[in-house]
Amino acid sequence: xxxxxxxxxxxxxxxxxxxxxxxxxxxxxxxxxxxxxxxxxxxxxxxxxxxxxxxxxxxxxxxxxxxxxxxxxxxxxxxxxxxxxxxxxxxxxxxxxxxxxxxxxxxxxxxxxxxxxxxxxxxxxxxxxxxxxxxxxxxxxxxxxxxxxxxxxxxxxxxxxxxxxxxxxxxxxxxxxxxxxxxxxxxxxxxxxxxxxxxxxxxxxxxxxxxxxxxxxxxxxxxxxxxxxxxxxxxxxxxxxxxxxxxxxxxxxxxxxxxxxxxxxxxxxxxxxxxxxxxxxxxxxxxxxxxxxxxxxxxxx
Numbered sequence: 001x002x003x004x005x006x007x008x009x010x011x012x013x014x015x016x017x018x019x020x021x022x023x024x025x026x027x028x029x030x031x032x033x034x035x036x037x038x039x040x041x042x043x044x045x046x047x048x049x050x051x052x053x054x055x056x057x058x059x060x061x062x063x064x065x066x067x068x069x070x071x072x073x074x075x076x077x078x079x080x081x082x083x084x085x086x087x088x089x090x091x092x093x094x095x096x097x098x099x100x101x102x103x104x105x106x107x108x109x110x111x112x113x114x115x116x117x118x119x120x121x122x123x124x125x126x127x128x129x130x131x132x133x134x135x136x137x138x139x140x141x142x143x144x145x146x147x148x149x150x151x152x153x154x155x156x157x158x159x160x161x162x163x164x165x166x167x168x169x170x171x172x173x174x175x176x177x178x179x180x181x182x183x184x185x186x187x188x189x190x191x192x193x194x195x196x197x198x199x200x201x202x203x204x205x206x207x208x209x210x211x212x213x214x215x216x217x218x219x220x221x222x223x224x225x226x227x228x229x230x231x232x233x234x235x236x237x238x239x240x241x242x243x244x245x246x247x248x249x250x251x252x253x254x255x256x257x258x259x260x261x262x263x264x265x266x267x268x269x270x271x272x273x274x275x276x277x278x279x280x281x282x283x284x285x286x287x288x289x290x291x292x293x294x295x296x297x298x299x300x301x
Contacts (some may be wrong), residue, residue: 005236008232008236009233009236009237011229012229012230012232012233012236013229013233013241015221015225015226015229015230016226016229016230016233016242016245016249017244017245017248017249017252018252019221019222019225019226019229020222020226020245020249020252020301021100021245021248021249021250021251021252021253021256022222022252022253022256023217023218023222023226023301024086024090024096024097024099024100024103024253024256024257024301025096025253025256025257025260025261026214026217026218026222027040027083027086027087027090027096027099027214027218027301028090028095028096028257028261029210029211029213029214030043030087030211030214030215030218031087031088031090031091032210032211033207033208033210033211033212033214034203034207034211034215035196035201035202035203036084036087036088036090036091036196036201037080037084037087037088037192037193037195037196037199037201038192038193038196038197038201038203039087039211039215040079040083040084040087040189040192040218041189041190041191041192041193041194041196042189042193042215043189043215043218043219043223044075044079044083044185044186044188044189044192044223045185045186045189045190045193046189046219047185047189047219047220047223047224048181048182048183048184048185048186048187048188048189049182049186050219050224051178051179051181051182051185051224052179052182052183052186055178055179055182060175060177060179061175063175063179063183064173066173067173067174067175067183068183068187070172070173070174071174071175071180071183071184071186071187072187072188072191073165073168073172074165074168074169074172074174074180074184074188075183075184075185075186075187075188075189075190075191076165076187076188076191077161077162077164077165077168078161078162078165078166078184078188079184079185079187079188079189079191079192080161080188080191080192080195081157081158081161081162081164081165082158082159082161082162082165083158083188083301084192084195085154085155085157085158085161086099086103086154086155086158086301087301088154089150089151089154089155089158092148092150092151092154093148093151094148094151094154094155095257095261095263095264095265096253096256096257096261096263097250097253097254097255097256097257097258097261097263097265097269098139098142098155098257098263098265098269099155099253099301100249100250100252100253100254100257100301101139101250101253101254101269101272101273101276102136102139102155102156102158102159103155103158103159103162103250103301104246104249104250104273104276104277104280105132105133105135105136105159105276105279105280106159106162106163106166107163107246107280107283107284108128108129108132108133108163108276108279108280108283109159109160109162109163109164110163110166110167111125111128111129111283112129112163113163113164113167114167117167117171121283121286122286124282124283124285124286125282125283125286127282128278128279128280128281128282128283128285128286129279129283130279131275131278131279131282132275132276132278132279132280132282132283133279134275134279135271135272135273135274135275135276135278135279136156136272136276138268138271138272138275139268139269139272139276140152140156141268142265142266142268142269142272177231178227178228178231181227181231185223222301230242230245246277246280246284247277247280247281250273250276250277251273254269254273
């Protein structure tokens with residue numbers, strides 16, 4: 001491996017570790033100024049169209065109508081059901097660190113969804129599911145969730161929706177490579193805008209600078225740069241290294257939430273995080289041994 005490749009790999013790992021981990025806090029700043037669905041709809045439409053134009057300029061073939069329809073299905077589950085519900089939860093007072101901790105359980109839900117398609121978890125995966133979901137139950141008793149039934153419901157449904165979309169994406173026709181991501185972000189963003197408008201989201205005042213900076217950060221670094229880095233890692237390094245973001249993102253999000261975001265974590269969250277990550281590690285160990293068909297698909301926010 002050349003020195004240049006090592007530098008590129010290091011930069012790509014930084015992107016998926018730190019940038020994706022920081023998007024939870026950036027999302028909190030976004031929803032303080034933008035309506036949660038409309039703000040994220042703008043973000044994904046802009047990011048998706050920018051990627052689409054770039055890829056077409058580089059010679060990528062135009063997607064078929066069937067591929068657009070498939071991307072819309074995945075965009076609904078990932079962008080609307082995944083990111084949109086996380087944004088709504090944060091707009092309702094759920095801290096960014098807690099949101100990241102709950103989302104960390106996504107691979108556990110993906111293992112369960114795969115069972116409905118004929119690949120039920122084996123004993124090691126069931127153990128991981130039991131450990132990880134115990135962490136989710138403990139997390140539900142944390143201060144931001146206790147007595148906030150909508151908040152905990154949103155933060156359970158969001159990774160479930162993202163996990164289903166990830167599993168379903170392997171079974172329908174989609175463009176190859178980054179074009180699939182461009183279409184999913186574009187269509188998912190349109191769905192977010194429509195749902196936001198229907199549910200009555202409006203701009204009461206013009207968003208402040210913090211909101212615009214958060215939006216710019218999420219469009220450029222959070223969506224375009226970080227996901228491109230992830231695709232580069234998948235094609236360059238071992239899958240175990242490329243998908244190691246799953247263990248780092250929640251820790252980064254919690255640290256940023258406590259330090260920069262002035263969030264406070266209770267004992268429940270401190271206990272829940274290692275349990276959830278431990279459960280994910282067990283499921284990943286079974287995957288690395290070739291015992292499951294779940295592919296590693298990141299949940300970004």
